[in-house]
Amino acid sequence: MAERPTLTQWVTDLRAGKVSSCELVRASLARIEASQARLNAFVTVTADEAMAQAEAADRDLAAGRGGPLAGVPIAHKDLFCTAGVRTTCGSRMLENFVAPYDATVVARLRAAGAVMLGKLNMDEFAMGSSNETSHFGPVRNPWNTDRVPGGSSGGSAAAVAAGLVSAATATDTGGSIRQPASFCGVTGIKPTYGRVSRYGMIAFASSLDQGGVIAASAEDCARVLGVMAGFDPRDSTSVDVAVPDYLDALDAPLAGIRIGVLREFFDPGLDARYERCVRDALALFERLGARLREVSLPNIPRSVPAYYVVAPAECSSNLARYDGVRFGHRCREPRDLEDLYKRSRSEGFGAEVKRRIMTGTYVLSAGYYDAYYLKAQRVRRLITADFERAFGAVDLLMGPTTPTTAFALGAKSADPVTMYLNDIYTISANLAGLPAMSVPCGFVEGLPAGLQIIGPHFAEQRLLHAAHRYQLETDWHRRVPERCP
Amino acid sequence: MNATTGAAVTGGHTGVVWETVIGLEIHAQLATRSKIFSGAPTAYGAPPNTQACLVDLGYPGVLPVLNAEAVRMAVRFGLAIGAQIAPLSVFARKNYFYPDLPKGYQISQYELPIVARGTLEIVLEDGTRKRIGVTRAHLEEDAGKSLHEGLGGLTGIDLNRAGTPLLEIVSEPEMRSAREAVAYMKKVHTLVRYLEICDGNMQEGSFRCDANVSVRPLGTEKFGTRTEIKNINSFRYVEKAIQYEVARQIELIESGGTVIQETRLFDPDRGETRSMRSKEEANDYRYFPDPDLLPLALDAPYIESVRAELPELPDAKAARLCREYGLSEYDAGVLTASRELADYYEAVVHAVPQQPKLAANWVMGELAAALNKAGLEIASGPLPAERLAGLLVRIADQTISGKIAKEVFEAMWASGQSADAIIAAKGLQQITDVGAIERAIEEVMARNPDQLAEYRAGKDKLFGFFVGQVMKATQGKANPAQLNAVLKKRLAG
Numbered sequence A: 001m002a003e004r005p006t007l008t009q010w011v012t013d014l015r016a017g018k019v020s021s022c023e024l025v026r027a028s029l030a031r032i033e034a035s036q037a038r039l040n041a042f043v044t045v046t047a048d049e050a051m052a053q054a055e056a057a058d059r060d061l062a063a064g065r066g067g068p069l070a071g072v073p074i075a076h077k078d079l080f081c082t083a084g085v086r087t088t089c090g091s092r093m094l095e096n097f098v099a100p101y102d103a104t105v106v107a108r109l110r111a112a113g114a115v116m117l118g119k120l121n122m123d124e125f126a127m128g129s130s131n132e133t134s135h136f137g138p139v140r141n142p143w144n145t146d147r148v149p150g151g152s153s154g155g156s157a158a159a160v161a162a163g164l165v166s167a168a169t170a171t172d173t174g175g176s177i178r179q180p181a182s183f184c185g186v187t188g189i190k191p192t193y194g195r196v197s198r199y200g201m202i203a204f205a206s207s208l209d210q211g212g213v214i215a216a217s218a219e220d221c222a223r224v225l226g227v228m229a230g231f232d233p234r235d236s237t238s239v240d241v242a243v244p245d246y247l248d249a250l251d252a253p254l255a256g257i258r259i260g261v262l263r264e265f266f267d268p269g270l271d272a273r274y275e276r277c278v279r280d281a282l283a284l285f286e287r288l289g290a291r292l293r294e295v296s297l298p299n300i301p302r303s304v305p306a307y308y309v310v311a312p313a314e315c316s317s318n319l320a321r322y323d324g325v326r327f328g329h330r331c332r333e334p335r336d337l338e339d340l341y342k343r344s345r346s347e348g349f350g351a352e353v354k355r356r357i358m359t360g361t362y363v364l365s366a367g368y369y370d371a372y373y374l375k376a377q378r379v380r381r382l383i384t385a386d387f388e389r390a391f392g393a394v395d396l397l398m399g400p401t402t403p404t405t406a407f408a409l410g411a412k413s414a415d416p417v418t419m420y421l422n423d424i425y426t427i428s429a430n431l432a433g434l435p436a437m438s439v440p441c442g443f444v445e446g447l448p449a450g451l452q453i454i455g456p457h458f459a460e461q462r463l464l465h466a467a468h469r470y471q472l473e474t475d476w477h478r479r480v481p482e483r484c485p
Numbered sequence B: 001m002n003a004t005t006g007a008a009v010t011g012g013h014t015g016v017v018w019e020t021v022i023g024l025e026i027h028a029q030l031a032t033r034s035k036i037f038s039g040a041p042t043a044y045g046a047p048p049n050t051q052a053c054l055v056d057l058g059y060p061g062v063l064p065v066l067n068a069e070a071v072r073m074a075v076r077f078g079l080a081i082g083a084q085i086a087p088l089s090v091f092a093r094k095n096y097f098y099p100d101l102p103k104g105y106q107i108s109q110y111e112l113p114i115v116a117r118g119t120l121e122i123v124l125e126d127g128t129r130k131r132i133g134v135t136r137a138h139l140e141e142d143a144g145k146s147l148h149e150g151l152g153g154l155t156g157i158d159l160n161r162a163g164t165p166l167l168e169i170v171s172e173p174e175m176r177s178a179r180e181a182v183a184y185m186k187k188v189h190t191l192v193r194y195l196e197i198c199d200g201n202m203q204e205g206s207f208r209c210d211a212n213v214s215v216r217p218l219g220t221e222k223f224g225t226r227t228e229i230k231n232i233n234s235f236r237y238v239e240k241a242i243q244y245e246v247a248r249q250i251e252l253i254e255s256g257g258t259v260i261q262e263t264r265l266f267d268p269d270r271g272e273t274r275s276m277r278s279k280e281e282a283n284d285y286r287y288f289p290d291p292d293l294l295p296l297a298l299d300a301p302y303i304e305s306v307r308a309e310l311p312e313l314p315d316a317k318a319a320r321l322c323r324e325y326g327l328s329e330y331d332a333g334v335l336t337a338s339r340e341l342a343d344y345y346e347a348v349v350h351a352v353p354q355q356p357k358l359a360a361n362w363v364m365g366e367l368a369a370a371l372n373k374a375g376l377e378i379a380s381g382p383l384p385a386e387r388l389a390g391l392l393v394r395i396a397d398q399t400i401s402g403k404i405a406k407e408v409f410e411a412m413w414a415s416g417q418s419a420d421a422i423i424a425a426k427g428l429q430q431i432t433d434v435g436a437i438e439r440a441i442e443e444v445m446a447r448n449p450d451q452l453a454e455y456r457a458g459k460d461k462l463f464g465f466f467v468g469q470v471m472k473a474t475q476g477k478a479n480p481a482q483l484n485a486v487l488k489k490r491l492a493g
Helices: A007-016 A023-040 A047-062 A103-109 A154-161 A178-184 A218-228 A272-287 A300-321 A339-346 A351-364 A371-391 A416-421 A427-432 A460-473 B066-080 B178-194 B235-254 B300-308 B314-324 B329-335 B339-351 B356-374 B386-397 B402-415 B419-426 B434-447 B447-455 B461-471 B480-491
Strands: A044-045 A073-077 A113-121 A167-172 A187-190 A212-217 A258-262 A291-295 A396-400 A436-444 A447-454 B008-010 B017-030 B091-095 B105-109 B115-123 B129-139 B144-149 B156-159 B165-169 B209-215 B228-234 B262-267 B272-278
Touching: A007 A023, A007 A047, A007 A218, A007 A291, A023 A044, A023 A047, A023 A073, A023 A103, A023 A113, A023 A154, A044 A154, A047 A113, A047 B300, A073 A103, A073 A154, A103 A113, A103 A167, A103 A218, A113 A154, A113 B480, A154 A178, A154 A212, A154 A218, A167 A187, A167 A218, A178 A187, A178 A436, A178 A447, A187 A218, A187 A460, A212 A218, A218 A436, A218 A460, A258 A272, A258 B480, A272 A291, A272 A396, A272 A436, A272 A447, A300 A351, A300 A416, A300 A427, A300 B091, A351 A371, A371 A427, A396 A460, A436 A460, A447 A460, B008 B235, B017 B091, B017 B235, B017 B339, B066 B115, B066 B129, B066 B165, B066 B178, B066 B300, B105 B129, B115 B178, B129 B178, B178 B209, B178 B235, B178 B314, B209 B235, B228 B235, B228 B272, B235 B262, B235 B272, B314 B329, B314 B356, B329 B339, B329 B356, B339 B356, B339 B386, B356 B386, B356 B402, B386 B419, B402 B419, B434 B447, B434 B480, B447 B461, B447 B480, B461 B480
Parallel strands: A073 A113, A073 A167, A258 A291, A258 A396, B228 B262
Antiparallel strands: A044 A113, A167 A212, A187 A212, A187 A436, A396 A447, A436 A447, B008 B017, B017 B165, B017 B209, B091 B105, B115 B129, B129 B165, B144 B156, B209 B228, B262 B272
């Protein structure tokens, strides 16, 4: 199998003058074009702007200037606002929406010299686990195009897996970075809630949404996250905690690290062959000097129902601004105000978004609020307390990212609850606001499996360190799908 | 008693005595430079949609950041009414669709407001005092405005006002007449201006209220069904709207109907309230904590630092004026109605420390009348405190009489000149030279022999005639006390 070029390698080669940004960008654009019909990873490709940025990066590099990612081609999930380039959120509602400003994440990566190749496909408003809810058609899994890439950051994961970009921004509300990363055999990190600014990141569920990165390796993730992370005065929920150098001590030995194996994640729903991959990974950590112990978080089974109250509740309010008045889709010739609202929203939103808006509206309604929303918030506190207890005794928690490898397109789209259960292992980290990763750990019938690593708040460095040490010993993350362009 | 003066109304048909129950929700626009959750300016009167940034427009991806100055102002108000300042308060979203509400929700405070349980004291017409409870005061953002005029049947949206900080001050239902409601509203109005947290401009909507009104048979405890009269922006309208609503409710009940819980609007042209929407049509606002904003935590040192910056408040100031200057409670109340007026008064007293009552009379009398006539505020009048003090100094040292002083005041008002300059130019100095007064008296006596004879024959009333004649001869400048004494002696022969 071919090896995937890594962002770290590109940074080194660009600095050494072995390759120019223009060459990298040109090659990437060619791969994107060749892949688009098969994978549909991109919603918008900004070739001209990318070439101009690459030329500027090459001048900077030649002059010995340029930020830490100078000249490196990347792409953004299409919910990060980009000034002058449309941001669709995978929705008809925002099909022609052009933001007049850059999201903080976009601005920071731009300032670090990264070259944006375009905007990546995603489930509509990040609501979905298969990328099938996108208005722009599903993304397909590069390992098997009959399979979904996962969601909602399916475009980001597929683009990295297929080598179209070396890294992609992504967001994770209930698993939307980790689940597609595991389905596509790439590495993804969802940082601590508040670590990466949400300013300019179009909201799905504000208390759960967190921006992060999908790349080929933990080291690549560390490079990009180091640029994205940090306090932003424009996001009141971002946290003013210093960002460590994530590359620092990545190679240090793991000896003595205490790893908790999450009992509730090894439930009957977990595919036995997938479990084998995860158990093998845990055994490797043990050989690397980690001490393993089983840990139980008794409230974890309540996470999916709690999530599907909190997330729709917030989404029902967050998506109220799409009313056809100031931006976004507006129906033709509205008769009156109510008609404008009803038809603009009915036409602009897809079925899954509507389902969640209706669920969220219901759980916040007078007479139901206490029974649903308040109870879900209590569950959320219990789950957070479970994790806090666990992290009193272990440094990291590990388990599978998903119960199965990538499922077939259409297999779950008829039954929302089956689809929701695919996030059963990932949701709890969002409810507790914890940093979590997915790292490739093997294959089941040619499809990647993912090891999930969860840490205490602001322990991104510890996660990246463990993942990097694992990746020094394994090559799952280096494998590329055969039919990659 | 009747609706205009008292707390209870006797029904026309049944003889039942009705008690009015009123609670007010006052919206005070906080005088911050920028909006409550964005950096856009709050200035009034700019062209539509020029003072709204992406946050105010509710653009995808933007987030609110709380204005610290708005918080400080809310805390100032809370401390001024002896309320509890919540160590932790929470912003909530009030969800409803309306074109001038860009996000589809208003950020407000619901279950945990920043200020809770304060009191304000109002003075009723008969001089008795009454304490009115303030249930809560919370921070929220204003919505934009829908414009219906001059757009050819279309509706325009102006989002300049969207995101303007408001403090909603909610009273207990403890007012028992329209007059009490007005007294309470005026008290809050005075207070927010003292605290410099609201400009109090009611025409521009910076200070407005919703009135919750119900009636019940006097002596019963259960509240009647209330109606809410929305968005009243003058003291007079508050009084009229409540009076109308009380009469309407009583008449409705007495004629066998029932009051329905609803929102009503006051039409000042017709002097009546009319139904806007019923409870059934009311939105389910689906309040929940705003996940974009952390709970607002205020610690004791912060609260104490705000307390340390509080100015002297109206009640304390009035008490001090009574104590230091021997003013009546009434005068002190009038002079402390605004901080500017009180400051003006004290500046005048500073120049004539022996005459605090004289100063009070002039500030509340001539000056207030002139300002009122010109439609000016104390701060924008043509007569600074030192100028008025200059006039009072000349009354006190007997250079001019009180009567002449009124003439000088008018000239000062019109010309902006000092009292001394006007007195000198017009030769208005009082004549205190006994010789000059005696000469004038001699002349008057010589010209009026008949009257003199009648006076001397016992017609005492003619004394006034002689005073008038001498004053006329001296163009009013004779010192009245001296004139009286000398005239009495001379007339006696």
